[in-house]
Every structure is written in structure tokens, then in C-alpha cells.
Amino acid sequence: MKGNRGGPKPKPTAIKQLEGNPGKRPLNKNEPKPKGKAICPSWLLPDAKKEWRRMSSQLSKLGLLTSVDQSAFAVYCQAYARWKQAEEILNEKGLTFERNDPEKGEYSQQRPEVAIAHKMMEKIRSFCAEFGLTPSSRSRMSLPGDKDDDKEFEDLLD
Numbered sequence: 001m002k003g004n005r006g007g008p009k010p011k012p013t014a015i016k017q018l019e020g021n022p023g024k025r026p027l028n029k030n031e032p033k034p035k036g037k038a039i040c041p042s043w044l045l046p047d048a049k050k051e052w053r054r055m056s057s058q059l060s061k062l063g064l065l066t067s068v069d070q071s072a073f074a075v076y077c078q079a080y081a082r083w084k085q086a087e088e089i090l091n092e093k094g095l096t097f098e099r100n101d102p103e104k105g106e107y108s109q110q111r112p113e114v115a116i117a118h119k120m121m122e123k124i125r126s127f128c129a130e131f132g133l134t135p136s137s138r139s140r141m142s143l144p145g146d147k148d149d150d151k152e153f154e155d156l157l158d
Helices: 013-018 046-061 067-093 112-130 135-139 147-157
Strands: 096-101 105-110
Touching: 046 067, 067 112, 105 112
Parallel strands: none
Antiparallel strands: 096 105
16 A cells, blocks of 8 residues: 555545546556445434435435445445534524633633534545535546436436
8 A cells, every 4th residue: 555645645546537537647457446325324313313314325326336335435424413403502592601610700701613613624625525526526527428417416416
């Protein structure tokens, strides 16, 4: 295995092909092409399971989710559920709460959910890029085939 040389992580060949291989570098013909269906882990939070159901079949059709990607996708789904949970609390209770300290007196403190939501958003963002789920990553993709295939891809992402 090659050591880390810095710079951006290499993209999977499936993503490069969807992007039309803009760098025109040779594609890795020896890259493993795992098969097998990713199965939703039973321990995921209910909202994580909903996100799994919403996205997994679409990613599988594109060849971006297989059994070996299951753990990474589970992390994305769980982070999504935790982010949603933190955001719901913040929407209900606000960003801060009042504290009373014998030495400092009364003061406002940021809710822990603010930090949780921020961390989960960062995780979600990085996994979205890995699976081609951001607008910028999709804008670099093109599916082989006719215009009907392009319409089908757009429908999958809605």
C-alpha cells in the first residue's frame, strides 16, 4: 500500500467515470470492484434508518454503494440522524441557556447541541463528497448513455 503523500485523497474510479475523467489520467484497472448489497445495520437510530432507505438504493444503482461501503455509509446515516436530533433541540430550546454560577453570577452558555450539530455537519459533508452527494460533486458527473439516463439520474437524486 502506498504511503500518504499529501494532497487530496484519490477518487474512486466509479466517481471518475461519472465525472467523465476530466484529468484524462489513466483509470486504475486494478481497482477492486466489490459486489454485494449493503445492508442497513439494525443498531442505527430511526432517522438514520430512514436516511439509509432514502439514499441506499440510489447509490447502489450508481455503483457507489456495495457491501464493503456499508460501514462508511452507516456513519453518514448515523451522523445525519445525530445532526437532525441536535437541530431539533436547538430549534425548540435555542442556541444558549442561562447558567448561575456562585462566583460569576448569571450568564448565557452555548448549548452542547451547537457543537454536536457542527461536528455532525462536518462528518456529513465529508461523507457526501465521498459518495458524490454534493451539488459540486454531481456537477462534475455525467452518466453514460442517452438523455433519458440523465433524467433518471436526476430523478434518483430528488
